[in-house]
Amino acid sequence: TLDPVVRRSLPVRVALEGTPAEGYRVSEETIEPKTVEVQGALGRIQQISAIDVRVPVGGATATLEGEFPLAPPEELVVEPSRVRVLLVILQTEETKTLGVRVVTRGTPATGYWVRSISTDPTAVTLRGPRDILDGLITLETVAVNVDEARSEIESAVDLVLPESVIVVGSEPRVRVRVDIVPLEGSKEVNAAVT
16 A cells, blocks of 8 residues: 655644642643644544643642653654643642531520530641632531530531542541530529518
8 A cells, every 4th residue: 555655734732641749730731842744654644633742740749841752653753853841730739727616506405505615626627629728717517416405515526528628637527525504693682581
């Protein structure tokens, strides 16, 4: 089978090898030159739409820049054989430490009140998308039921986490202690002599 040898100009496409470190992504890529001259059999050239340049990004946490060799299909010759690539790698996730706010449901029994609420730990470190974490001031718990309670309540309670957000280094729960005590007060009365 005979096929004419032709030269064509084809675009260069970045083919990433590996993935950036967890919490990072490639946000922008620049290739120079953007197109290269390809020479080879017409039928072979017609089967491809771009020439790949393979760039290793495994575990990357910062912008990558350099010259990388092109990877044309067999039997094709490209000119130039190397291109300059700039990959901007940005952090998509960050960490933020927030205080825990306990949410309660109901009211203690008549004559009792909630004297104090404490958590262990009092604050947790979260990891997630920057735009979500920036909007958080405190992290709430699942509601703790204190309805008709007459004594201290202590239990492990789950945290309410936004989507794509995780707790760093621990389970997504805290130990909550709700101190419920009888109401105390004083009243001045007139004492009558009998």
